[in-house]
Amino acid sequence: MAPSPDHQHHRPRRRNTTVHSDFHDWAGYPDENESRSKRRTFHRKFLKSSVVIILMCLSLLHVSSGLGTLQNHHSSSRHSSFANQATTLPRKPVCLLHLPIHSSTQRFSSSKLYESRQSSSLDSRQLTQAQPLIIATLIQQTESLRQTLNEIDSSDTEQDPDAFRRPIAIMTDMLTKYANWISTDPSSTLKLKACKIIDAAFRNATNRCFAKPYRLGKLNLGMEVLQLQLHSRVGAISSEKVNGNGADVDGNFCIPLEAPYNSVPRGTWLKVLRALTSNDINSSRSSSILKAITSSDDERWITPSNAAFRVLQRLVTGKGVRNTQQMALDERDFNMVLHAYAALPHNQMHCAHRVMALQVRTAHAPPLSVVAYSILLKAYGRWKDVKNVEMSILHAQRNHVVPDIVMANTVIDAYVNCGDVDKAREIFQIMTDESDAKGDAYWPLLRPNSRTFNTILKGMAETGDVSESMKLSKVIESKGLWDHVTTNTLVKAAVTAGEFETAEDVLSMHTTSFSVDTANGRHMNHPNIEAYTELINGYAKAGRLDKALGMLQLMRKREVEPNEYTYTCIVGALARSNKIRQAKKMIEYALNLNLPRKKLTPIYNAFISGLLSDNESDNTEGQSSQAANVVEALSMLQEMQDLNIRPNVVTVSVVIDGLGRCNPPRCDDARGLVQHLEFTLRPKSRTGYSHSDVSARGISLSNKKIATALIRAYGRGNDVESAITAFRRIAVPDVVALNTLIDACCRCDQLKVALELFGKYVSFERWDTDNHTKGNADDIAIRPDVVTYTTLISSLLQLKSKSATKRAIRMYRDMKQTWMISPDTFLVDTILSTMISSGPVAFNDDEIRFILTVLRDGECLDWEGRQYERRKRAVRAILVGCSSEVWKNDEFAYGLMNEYPQDPLFKKKGWNEIDSGFRLWGSRDDKFAEQAEKASVDSFLASKGWNDMDSGFRIL
DSSP: OOOOGGGGGGSOOOSSOOHHHHHHHHHOOOOTTSOHHHHHHHHHHHHHHHHHHHHHHHHHHHHHTSSOOTTOHHHHHHHHHHHHHTTTSOOOTHHHHTSOOOOHHHHHHHHHHHHTTSOSSOOGGGOOTTSOHHHHHHHHHHHHHHHHHHHHHHSOSOOOTHHHHHHHHHHHHHHHHHHHHHTTOOOHHHHHHHHHHHHHHHHHHHHHHTSSSOOHHHHHHHHHHHHHHHSOEEOOOSSSOBTTBOBOTTSOEEOOOSTTTTSEEHHHHHHHHHHHTSHHHHTSOTTOOEEOOOSSSOOOEEOHHHHHHHHHHHHHHOTTEEOTTOOOOOHHHHHHHHHHHHTOSSOOHHHHHHHHHHHHHOTTSOOOOHHHHHHHHHHHHHTTOHHHHHHHHHHHHHTTOOOOHHHHHHHHHHHHHTTOHHHHHHHHHHHHOOSSOOSOTTSOOOOOOHHHHHHHHHHHHHHTOHHHHHHHHHHHHHTTOOOHHHHHHHHHHHHHTTOHHHHHHHHHHHOOOOOOOOSSOOOOOOTTHHHHHHHHHHHHHTTOHHHHHHHHHHHHHTTOOOOHHHHHHHHHHHHHTTOHHHHHHHHHHHHTTOOOHHHHHHHHHHHHHHHTSOOOSOOOTTOOOHHHHHHHHHHHHHHHHHTTOOOOHHHHHHHHHHHHTSSSOOHHHHHHHHHHHHHHSOOOOSOSOOSSOGGGGSSSTTSHHHHHHHHHHHHHTTOHHHHHHHHHTOSSOOHHHHHHHHHHHHHTTOHHHHHHHHHHHOOTTTOOTTOOOOSOGGGOOOOOOHHHHHHHHHHHHTTOOHHHHHHHHHHHHHHHHTSOOOOOHHHHHHHHHHHGGGOSTTOOHHHHHHHHHHHHHGGGSOOSTTHHHHHHHHHHHHHHHSSOOGGGGOHHHHHHHHSSOOOHHHHHHTTTSTTSSOOOSSOOOHHHHHHHHHHTSOHHHHHHTTTSTTSSOOOO
16 A cells, blocks of 8 residues: 555654654644644544544455455454544554565464464364364364273273274374365465464373373374374375375375474473383383384384484484574483483393493583483493493593592492492592502592482392401491491391391391381381391291291280281291291281282292192192192282282292192193183283283283293103294294203104204394394394203213214303303303213313313303312313313413422422422423523433534434
């Protein structure tokens, strides 16, 4: 709209003026000598013009937002009436000249201004006639999605699988309708509005899926929602190209939402990271897996910790992250993923190092701190890897990380877990030494706390060093740092050493007074219940049941209420002693504690396990036979079901093992029991997303532990075919199941079958630590352990044939060089005892080298007493009697032959002295060799020069 010619001379020539300032300049205030009436007339005109301008601006915003237009007759007539009333007023040229032009970007800004004043949940009654049908459809589907998510949240944990598929179906349908709608080329404003509705629905789903309490099914649902938003692929649509993206080979179109809704907010990714690294997901079930977020259609399953690492990579790179301007990362983001890897029940420390490497390489990430190194040290201590503990300390020192008391306590605990108590005490002395002469300058002077002393005390308790533990306890008491952990640890040290009276004295003096707080409705254990349980368990294992029962009565006098672990110890001890009536009485006491039913299951397991334990003692009066004990165990299993105490996998495995040790083994009864319990106790699927059968985690024939117990029973029953069938039912078998199957084959004299199974499932090329392949057991590779090789090598050597011995030698070499598995004392003892049992007559050079290699490997192992020395003497006797001279060129064998006491005659004559003229085999020092050579030369021969190298008379 152009300015009126009648008023152009009133408009001052200024730039970058606002609407308000233009009005101020256009109007121009009258001179002071104008009349008062003209002033009033001017103000009235100014106010009317302002009203017209405001109404026109509001109308323009209403049209651009898409939620209202000027085509509405009522609204248009009302605006026209205001315009007609203002026709007598002069046109103000600035009211339209300085309004922005309707560009798409500016319309988006106006839309955001309008929508920010609306509520989060849109109501269909606000829609106008000009609004497309897609908006109403998306809003209706959003409401349906909200109701579906409410049903999932309000229902119990035992869901049917379809409950988690319905939200995905709704959101997929939303994307499909959106993809078909945008082929009609709608305006940018409407597309942004539709994308905003879809994004709000997706955020509602992810916020609920990644909220506490964390459940694996909800997390899988949330991961699929993220997959849909980032890489949405819907069915083929009418248009050949949508937003410049064509169809793939399957006819599916990748339909990205409009920016910024084609990415996920940073806050949502942080919620995902917290959920994936939570203890509920990582520690409860080590076999938990999630659907991976990928740009391809291939379905991949990964562990929660690996999924968390991928999320962390997105936060680092900003890929798929909204609000990328907030690229600053918190140290806690890295530490959560690092702790998730470090706390896994299987060793994944190489993945933990990837997290630390990512933090170091990321420029905008915080540097490695003392917290990260503490997490790493704690994990290596848990895995008893003292070499990497020392490497982690050295790495922290190179990065100039200053240790604090938490890191110092972690290092001490790591050394204690690795069995190096002396090194832990050395670190403790350095960090508390106030003198200037410190052994290690890296550790600053730190003030130890109660955790520091208790950790050192724990190391002494593991070794049973009671005297040093009592000395340290006096220091703790003098510093006022004694707590219930000190009492429990000191009692454990005394029980480990077998000094039960010392443990009782500690408890009599340091039992903490405790008042039960029932206000919060939670059952709290006494702080010293662990010490009393440790002492009762020690008495029970020592066969002093009367003292164990007396300590149980003493606990009640001191108002220390026994818990389920206390009753588990005493019930198991009574059952092992065949005191069934007393054991059942203790179970009745435990039932009166009003504990949750799931906490009573271990008590029944202890009774059944003790009842069916392999008691090698002779049957005496009062002891039951194995068959009678099995009947009693089945009766207790029925009692558990009657009391609504759910048996677990351990319960069924123990019963199956007892049935398998009957004579003859009752394998059919064991299999029928599992099928009966699987039918009566089958849990409903809560996720519907697992790659394997959900029942594999419960009582079923496909459960690892139950199938392993069945394989063991079939092996005792000489039924190899059924054992192999039971193994193949396992979705993802482990090395324990494989070892049990190989042992069953060897028991049944089916060594050839055992070797075939070993070659089929053990392959270094196919093996992968993160193997989560779908399918049956035939599709995976298993990493063997020392038990696997011990079973096969011992069976091969027992054949006493050259070919079998040669294959055993190859397997031993493959174990060490390919799989990097070190032998244990049992394998070394098995090989040596089998090899030397038939004497040295038939040994060849390869077999002699094999015996020397095994003996050398056993030198670094922890043997009891002088067991290793006895085996060395036995091997030496074989070397002396064999005709092979391989040992003469072997340094270890040469030392083996010369490390034993000298012969009395040789010692009397001095012939074994290093400077004597009587030379033994082997090389010696040149100086002493020269002296011996001179002493052995005949004087007559020397005078003639016949012993010189250039003489013609050569001594042979």
